[in-house]
Amino acid sequence: MGSSGSLLLLEIFVFALFLVLSTTSSFPVHERFTRCLQANSHNAIPFATSFYTPNNNASYSSVLESTAQNLRYLLPSIPKPEFIFTPMDDSQVQAAVICAKKLKIHMRVRSGGHDYEGLSYVSLIEKPFMVLDLAKLRAIQVDIAQNTAWIQAGATIGEVYYRISERSPVHGFPAGLCTSLGIGGHITGGAYGSMMRKYGLGADNVIDAQIVDAHGKILDRAAMGEDLFWAIRGGGGGSFGIILWWQIKLVKVPPVVTVFTVTKTLEQNANKILYKWQQVAPNIDENLFMRVLIQVTNSSVVAGEKTVSTSYNSLFLGGANKLLQVMKKNFPELGLTKKDCLETSWIKSVLYIAGYPNNTPPEILLQGKSTSKAYFKAKSDFVRQVIPETALNSLWKRFMKDDGPLMIWNPYGGMMSKISESAIPFPHRNGTLFKIQYVTGWLDGEKSMKKHMNWIGRFYYSMKPYVSSFPRESYVNYRDLDLGMNQYNNTSFLRSSIWGYKYFMDNYIRLVKVKSKVDPSNFFRHEQSIPPLTIREKKGSNH
Numbered sequence: 001m002g003s004s005g006s007l008l009l010l011e012i013f014v015f016a017l018f019l020v021l022s023t024t025s026s027f028p029v030h031e032r033f034t035r036c037l038q039a040n041s042h043n044a045i046p047f048a049t050s051f052y053t054p055n056n057n058a059s060y061s062s063v064l065e066s067t068a069q070n071l072r073y074l075l076p077s078i079p080k081p082e083f084i085f086t087p088m089d090d091s092q093v094q095a096a097v098i099c100a101k102k103l104k105i106h107m108r109v110r111s112g113g114h115d116y117e118g119l120s121y122v123s124l125i126e127k128p129f130m131v132l133d134l135a136k137l138r139a140i141q142v143d144i145a146q147n148t149a150w151i152q153a154g155a156t157i158g159e160v161y162y163r164i165s166e167r168s169p170v171h172g173f174p175a176g177l178c179t180s181l182g183i184g185g186h187i188t189g190g191a192y193g194s195m196m197r198k199y200g201l202g203a204d205n206v207i208d209a210q211i212v213d214a215h216g217k218i219l220d221r222a223a224m225g226e227d228l229f230w231a232i233r234g235g236g237g238g239s240f241g242i243i244l245w246w247q248i249k250l251v252k253v254p255p256v257v258t259v260f261t262v263t264k265t266l267e268q269n270a271n272k273i274l275y276k277w278q279q280v281a282p283n284i285d286e287n288l289f290m291r292v293l294i295q296v297t298n299s300s301v302v303a304g305e306k307t308v309s310t311s312y313n314s315l316f317l318g319g320a321n322k323l324l325q326v327m328k329k330n331f332p333e334l335g336l337t338k339k340d341c342l343e344t345s346w347i348k349s350v351l352y353i354a355g356y357p358n359n360t361p362p363e364i365l366l367q368g369k370s371t372s373k374a375y376f377k378a379k380s381d382f383v384r385q386v387i388p389e390t391a392l393n394s395l396w397k398r399f400m401k402d403d404g405p406l407m408i409w410n411p412y413g414g415m416m417s418k419i420s421e422s423a424i425p426f427p428h429r430n431g432t433l434f435k436i437q438y439v440t441g442w443l444d445g446e447k448s449m450k451k452h453m454n455w456i457g458r459f460y461y462s463m464k465p466y467v468s469s470f471p472r473e474s475y476v477n478y479r480d481l482d483l484g485m486n487q488y489n490n491t492s493f494l495r496s497s498i499w500g501y502k503y504f505m506d507n508y509i510r511l512v513k514v515k516s517k518v519d520p521s522n523f524f525r526h527e528q529s530i531p532p533l534t535i536r537e538k539k540g541s542n543h
Helices: 003-022 031-039 060-065 090-101 157-167 183-188 224-233 272-280 318-328 346-353 362-367 389-401 449-462 493-504 509-518 536-540
Strands: 083-085 106-110 127-135 140-143 150-151 206-212 240-248 257-265 288-298 306-316 342-344 377-381 405-411 434-443
Touching: 003 493, 031 090, 060 083, 090 106, 090 206, 090 288, 106 224, 140 157, 150 157, 157 183, 157 346, 157 362, 183 240, 224 509, 257 272, 257 318, 272 288, 272 389, 272 493, 306 318, 306 346, 318 389, 342 346, 346 362, 362 434, 377 449, 389 449, 405 536, 434 449
Parallel strands: 083 127, 106 127
Antiparallel strands: 140 150, 150 240, 206 240, 257 306, 257 342, 288 306, 288 405, 377 434, 405 434
16 A cells, blocks of 8 residues: 555544544533433433533522532532433433443432432532432332332432322321431431331331442342342442332321420429430330420520420320320320320321421422521431430530530330341341430531531530440431541442441441442442442452
8 A cells, every 4th residue: 555545544543533532532521421321311311401510501509409408518618510410210310320430420319418418419539520310200109009109219208208198098108207308318328207116217118129230220129139129228328329219118007196295494304304205215105206306495494594405206106095195104204285285197297297387288298398408517326225314414514505406316116126137237226225316507607617516526425425335326317427438439348347337337248248249340439338348358358
């Protein structure tokens, strides 16, 4: 071949190379992603209403902020996603995984936006990143005859409750008290609620699921196998795949239930009553869920002074007369009367426990998202021994040093003590008296953030003698980055076990083995995701 022929071949090669480059690296990452989506999705994608970038779409900020609960993670200094994609069907979720993996784009997945540390819409360790928002995938298919329902991951638990009650007044589901929780992520952490003492967690009542795995395949329970099915029900979100659907088992509820809230301050003997509650609440009739909301309030005795109020916020699966008998026998110290009790339907008890005013129509649950947002930091503990009355006295002095504190004490026992610690990854079972959630909230952004963060850290430290130990247990759905974080795409069993054992105890080892099998390249990852074993760690574990 002559030199002119060689020159022609070179020109063809250069032109071909130009075409390849022009369709890949020369385009912004979001354009390469949309091209890949179009090539891999079964259905046409309406990008104008499902794809949002900071520069090209005025709705970007409103979509990003739409379900974000913690304003700490919306501050200007916090990294924002390169783009947000809101898929319209399951195949588009598959395509998103295939394309993110192919183009090496770090993905965060959001179903409800309630992650306490914002990990479903913020990446603190990896940039650039995208958010896959499942908000448009919210179908609910209730089958009363079979006592089951299939629920898409973007539906809220409030919508699920409403659709169940729409079909039957005597069926329910034992999951969250906050009705704007996205069902996808909620169940991945366990999903506790006001019927947990009767029926266990939401995750205990899941019978099937559909997920997209790290290869972009849709798997149901039979296809994923029992190990992965075990891991996704309580092993925390963002580690094993993207939940598309849960199939849940419905539970029976009586046509009439009873709710009440009784508040006692320190001046009204709150200390002695709370001391007794610790002994009673985990052992009382399993139809009764009696949590305590603890806050700082103005004293009614000394003007200008602060005091602590304890509000016993409760659901009883039965009528008021039976409830009063139970309380008179087991907890007369609270002084519950018939006047304190409200008999209602189960669906209206959902509204009551969630804090809606009386006579709020259940249809409000179809709004699908919460309008309340705040700057906050939360932590959690599990208590296995009664906290002494003297310790409670000193606790209140520290509690009142913050101007926006909240503690919620949730009783265990009942069915929670009967289910094995290894039945699902959620291990906090028999022997747990109650769980504590600590929250500090504020409204002035970064101005007083350091003060509140320091207070909750000190308060948490001061509780160490009274809570579980070796490990000091925490609830994964109350995500707490103070417990430790993975490094940039470099996780190790040793580093992550610091927080892994707090969330999952001995179940953590099994979770790591499942992760190593189903996602060895660690595609699904975040600051506290379950890591796969490295080659070195695998070799070490074989010796």
